[in-house]
Amino acid sequence: xxxxxxxxxxxxxxxxxxxxxxxxxxxxxxxxxxxxxxxxxxxxxxxxxxxxxxxxxxxxxxxxxxxxxxxxxxxxxxxxxxxxxxxxxxxxxxxxxxxxxxxxxxxxxxxxxxxxxxxxxxxxxxxxxxxxxxxxxxxxxxxxxxxxxxxxxxxxxxxxxxxxxxxxxxxxxxxxxxxxxxxxxxxxxxxxxxxxxxxxxxxxxxxxxxxxxxxxxxxxxxxxxxxxxxxxxxxxxxxxxxxxxxxxxxxxxxxxxxxxxxxxxxxxxxxxxxxxxxxxxxxxxxxxxxxxxxxxxxxxxxxxxxxxxxxxxxxxxxxxxxxxxxxxxxxxxxxxxxxxxxxxxxxxxxxxxxxxxxxxxxxxxxxxxxxxxxxxxxxxxxxxxxxxxxxxxxxxxxxxxxxxxxxxxx
Amino acid sequence: xxxxxxxxxxxxxxxxxxxxxxxxxxxxxxxxxxxxxxxxxxxxxxxxxxxxxxxxxxxxxxxxxxxxxxxxxxxxxxxxxxxxxxxxxxxxxxxxxxxxxxxxxxxxxxxxxxxxxxxxxxxxxxxxxxxxxxxxxxxxxxxxxxxxxxxxxxxx
Numbered sequence: 001x002x003x004x005x006x007x008x009x010x011x012x013x014x015x016x017x018x019x020x021x022x023x024x025x026x027x028x029x030x031x032x033x034x035x036x037x038x039x040x041x042x043x044x045x046x047x048x049x050x051x052x053x054x055x056x057x058x059x060x061x062x063x064x065x066x067x068x069x070x071x072x073x074x075x076x077x078x079x080x081x082x083x084x085x086x087x088x089x090x091x092x093x094x095x096x097x098x099x100x101x102x103x104x105x106x107x108x109x110x111x112x113x114x115x116x117x118x119x120x121x122x123x124x125x126x127x128x129x130x131x132x133x134x135x136x137x138x139x140x141x142x143x144x145x146x147x148x149x150x151x152x153x154x155x156x157x158x159x160x161x162x163x164x165x166x167x168x169x170x171x172x173x174x175x176x177x178x179x180x181x182x183x184x185x186x187x188x189x190x191x192x193x194x195x196x197x198x199x200x201x202x203x204x205x206x207x208x209x210x211x212x213x214x215x216x217x218x219x220x221x222x223x224x225x226x227x228x229x230x231x232x233x234x235x236x237x238x239x240x241x242x243x244x245x246x247x248x249x250x251x252x253x254x255x256x257x258x259x260x261x262x263x264x265x266x267x268x269x270x271x272x273x274x275x276x277x278x279x280x281x282x283x284x285x286x287x288x289x290x291x292x293x294x295x296x297x298x299x300x301x302x303x304x305x306x307x308x309x310x311x312x313x314x315x316x317x318x319x320x321x322x323x324x325x326x327x328x329x330x331x332x333x334x335x336x337x338x339x340x341x342x343x344x345x346x347x348x349x350x351x352x353x354x355x356x357x358x359x360x361x362x363x364x365x366x367x368x369x370x371x372x373x374x375x376x377x378x379x380x381x382x383x384x385x386x387x388x389x390x391x392x393x394x395x396x397x398x399x400x401x402x403x404x405x406x407x408x409x410x
Numbered sequence: 411x412x413x414x415x416x417x418x419x420x421x422x423x424x425x426x427x428x429x430x431x432x433x434x435x436x437x438x439x440x441x442x443x444x445x446x447x448x449x450x451x452x453x454x455x456x457x458x459x460x461x462x463x464x465x466x467x468x469x470x471x472x473x474x475x476x477x478x479x480x481x482x483x484x485x486x487x488x489x490x491x492x493x494x495x496x497x498x499x500x501x502x503x504x505x506x507x508x509x510x511x512x513x514x515x516x517x518x519x520x521x522x523x524x525x526x527x528x529x530x531x532x533x534x535x536x537x538x539x540x541x542x543x544x545x546x547x548x549x550x551x552x553x554x555x556x557x558x559x560x561x562x563x564x565x566x
Contacts, residue, residue, distance in 0.1 A: 105446030166445060204448040212451040212459075214472065219447065222437060227447050229440035 003053040005190065013185040015149040015178035019085065019111045019171070020045035022153035024055050025193035028109075029080035029200070032060040032071030034090060037123050038175040039113035042085035065090035069097035069110075076106040077215045079205025081157065083108065087175060088115035091129040095136070101168045102137030103231060104215050105203075107160030108168040110138070111153060114276065115175040116362045124363020125175030127275060127327040130304070131336055137231055139169040139238055140305040144279050146183045149173040151255060154188070157197045158245045165238045166203060167231075172304075174277045176363065188253065196252055235306050242303060259303035260311035264290065268297025270378035271316060273341055274325040275301050278359075278366050282325075285371030296375045301337075312344045321353045321378035321387075325395075327360045334392055334405075353381050353407070359395035370396055386410035425469060427522025429477040436471070449473075463512070474523070483526035485543045488553045489518050494540035500530035516540075537561055 005024065013021065020042045023031065033043035047059040060075075062068050065086050076082040086094060091112060101108050117128040133140060141156060143149040149171065156169040173179055188196065204213050219227060239259065246257040263283050265271070270289075272282040279300040289296035299315045301308065316322055322345070326335025333339070338356030345354055357374060360366045374395065381387050387410065390403025449472035452459060459467055469475040494516050501509040501516070508524035510517040531541045537560050544553045 103446065104448070204446070210455050210457045212456055214449040214451060215446070217447045217449055217472075223443070226438070226440040226443045230443055230445070233440070234445075 002056050005049075005054045007187050007189065009186065011185050011187055012182050013146050013150070013187075014041075014180050014182045015143065015146040015173045016041035016113065016180065017045060018146045018150035018185050018187075019153050019173070020049070021187060022150050022193075023083050023111075024049045025188070025190055026083075026154060026157050026197045027055065027081065027194065027200075028057055028083045030058045030060065030072070030075035030082050031084055032062055032068050032075060032082070033084045034062055034065045034068045034086075036065070036087050036090035038115060038125075038179045039085040039087040039090075039111060041179075042111050042113070046083075065093040066097055069094040069101065069108075072108045072110075073097065073101050073104065073106055073215075076101070076108050077104065077204075077206050079200075079202035079207050081161070081200040082106075083111065083157075085111035085113065087113045088117055088123075088129050092117060092132060095132060098133060098136040098138060098168075100216070103227070105166040105231070105234070106168055107157075107166055109153065109156045109160055110168065110170045111149075112170050112172045113175050113179045114172055120362075122362040123175070125177055125179075125276075126361050126363060128329065128361075130170075130172050130275075131328040133170060134305060134336060137167065137235060138305060139165075139167055139235065139242070139303070141169065141171050141303055142275050142301060143171060143173045143178060144277055144300070145178055146173075146181070147185045147255075148257075149178060150185055150187060151249065151253070151257070154193060154197055155242075155245050155249055155257070158248075159238065159242050161198075161200060162238075162241050162245075163201070163203060165234060165241050167234060167238060172276070177277045186253075192252065196249070239303075239306055239308070257302055258311075259301075259308045260315050261300040261302050262315050263298040263300070265297040265299060265315060265318075267295055268318070269295040269320045269382050270375050271297050271299055271319045271322045272325060272371060272374060272378075273299040273301070273312075273316070273322060273337075275304065275327065275337065278325055278327065281366055281368055282371045285368045285375060288368070288372055289375045294375060294379050307340055309340075309344045312341060313348050316341070316345060316352060317348050317350055319350075319352045320382035322355070323374045323378050324354060324356045325360075325366075326356060326358050328358075329361055330358060330392075338392070353378075353387050355381070355387055355389065356392045357395040358392065364396050366396060425471075425476045426464075426520075427476070427478040429471065430481075478522045480522055480524055480526075483521075483524065483546055485526045485528070486521065486546050486548075487519055487524065487526070487528065487530050487541045488544050488548075488550060489516070490540050490542070490554060490557055491516075493536050493538060493557075495536055497535060499533045499535060500541060503529050503533045505529065 031046045049055040050059045072082045116122040116126040152171045160169045250256045282298045286296040324338040324341045326337045342354045387407040391405040393403040453468040501511045508520040534541045538558045
């Protein structure tokens with residue numbers, strides 16, 4: 001029997017601590033981990049909860065992130081509730097195994113504290129690691145602050161373990177800005193949190209000796225395609241389950257989450273659409289722009305995978321010019337997020353102008369002033385009736401202007 | 411020594427080695443494949459199945475026991491009952507559980523699963539060996555007829 005952990009109605013937690021408390025309250029059976037900055041405290045805290053008797057679980061230290069996710073797969077296939085955390089290079093080392101977890105339909109929850117990928121080596125937050133996971137078949141949720149890192153971690157277990165989903169979930173938070181900034185967090189009581197997440201009900205667990213099963217079968221051209229299609233369908237179908245879990249969470253806490261969040265979008269002409277902590281910066285900038293008479297709004301992606309095409313199109317249909325913000329070096333293409341938003345808007349009635357901004361790499365600050373400048377630029381496009389700048393631009397970069405591609409619709 | 415003792419269905423239950431890999435049988439659409447490619451090993455309740463002999467187990471169609479997985483074998487081991495001392499060395503070492511043995515008596519080779527690795531021949535202690543490699547297509551009777559004589563110990 002676990003020792004009771006005293007909680008106040010309001011706590012001052014950073015994003016890492018908030019996520020680790022969610023793991024404790026969800027009664028996670030096994031955490032297999034290889035700690036890496038800036039996500040280390042999540043698994044470190046879980047280990048301390050085990051060591052101090054606050055949770056009846058098992059903490060397994062392994063030799064690499066590849067082994068960490070492999071251990072999670074083993075424990076999850078055995079029939080346990082399993083979670084871990086990682087960042088950046090650790091995430092990259094896990095990449096091979098991420099596809100195994102989703103292909104085997106194992107409901108592991110991975111807390112990803114977003115951090116840039118080397119080289120150059122960098123411990124600060126950008127979204128390079130998050131983007132690396134975008135085709136891995138995991139559900140990807142994004143928290144913009146510590147409270148959301150806690151809330152979404154609880155929701156993640158409930159979504160992943162739903163028997164019609166059975167897919168692993170990543171809960172992302174931005175390195176340092178969220179993970180190491182202490183903020184007010186309102187936790188659920190242990191009883192409420194446990195009741196919300198629910199008992200773990202295993203599927204095809206390997207410890208059921210009356211029904212031995214094989215995980216990790218090999219399939220070639222005659223079977224592989226059908227299995228991947230079924231997996232993709234499950235990921236697409238998880239959208240309604242995510243909506244249901246968010247609705248239940250709102251019922252319980254009053255805190256509302258949507259797969260696409262909108263701010264000041266009722267009459268917005270110009271929009272910044274973003275991921276992570278950038279959203280809160282853009283919201284402040286939008287308010288400032290409105291005081292100057294610019295109808296500015298913000299759209300945020302709460303659920304990056306499965307990508308919410310319908311909701312993005314619906315949210316942006318009334319806009320004239322949209323700035324898509326990619327916090328990952330696109331490596332010789334438009335940003336991935338830009339591509340997805342542009343694809344969604346291509347099939348809209350209004351076909352608003354969409355430009356992309358590469359920004360904030362390696363933790364470079366994204367300021368309110370820069371967000372305001374981007375809004376003003378969108379207003380210029382709207383006034384001119386065509387894109388007046390390069391379609392892809394770098395934002396907050398020193399040196400001469402860097403941008404690529406012009407519109408053919410000018 | 412007769413070819414009957416090398417019966418290919420030696421110790422087999424009804425479904426050992428019946429499926430051919432890549433034969434295309436039973437292909438279903440994406441909506442019918444199992445979730446997460448998780449495959450059951452046995453039909454029905456498998457409680458206590460570890461204590462049953464292979465031929466008594468209810469292997470499922472997903473279990474490689476029911477498939478022939480030896481199509482790429484080039485050379486096969488042939489077993490000579492007349493020389494074998496039932497030491498079980500080959501049974502212990504075989505990496506594919508393809509040595510058929512009951513009550514510590516060597517019976518023969520499971521040719522549906524043997525890959526022809528030659529480990530059984532290597533570990534066989536008799537003189538001459540009770541297991542020798544022959545071409546996959548060699549006739550069993552001819553192989554046994556060609557068995558070498560006992561080698562004399564060389565004086566040092």
